[in-house]
Amino acid sequence: MPTDDSVMRSIVLPVPPEEAWDALTRPSELAEWLADEVVCDDDLDEGSSALLRWDDGQSRVAVVDEADEPRRLTFRWSGEDASDETRVEFTLVELPRRETLLTVVESGWTPLPADWGPRLVAHTGALARV
């Protein structure tokens, strides 16, 4: 039974964290694996935003919250309907033999209506404990 609104996946990458970081933050690199087209003025950094487009017509705007090179990158992204915003968190851990353990956690499907009121505090507290 799902009680936690997060998805976590990990993979071992055949490069050290510094190189993996480029693949996570350079628009041309992101277009190789995350989306079909990535529009961003510069490399992703704290506060920067990027438009991601897929060939099936979908698009999402990502806003970077945290960029701790080469360890941690977090952003919020949403489609045209901003109510589907979720949070994506990448963590990079250096492994022996010039490899990187990359973990991604996507979370935040729980809607928080504006009129949520005092329940909000209890609600987010419960989520944090899960």
Place this chain on the structure above:
Amino acid sequence: MAASADVGAVFAALADPTRRQVVQSLSAGSTVTASALARDLPVTRQAVAKHLAFLHDAGLVACERRGREMHYRLTPAPLTEAASWMAAVGAQWDDRLESLRAHLARR
């Protein structure tokens, strides 16, 4: 696939530990009243009624009036939908991460 808003409602419903206990009590399969649930849980009947209303809004609980009392039962379909939604999101990340790994291996 379920809409993300529906999935969100299910997670919001399950974010509260008391509501999870209510779901667990209902998952035994039988129908119960709010009074009966309140006897099993460390909360008042009024609190149980509020939690049941919340679960009802998320589509997790159906109710039926019998005599003077409402009887509640679990309708677990949204749980399954939420689980398959999460599985689909996970599969998407599996694909993306594999593309990333293959891209880096090619360099």
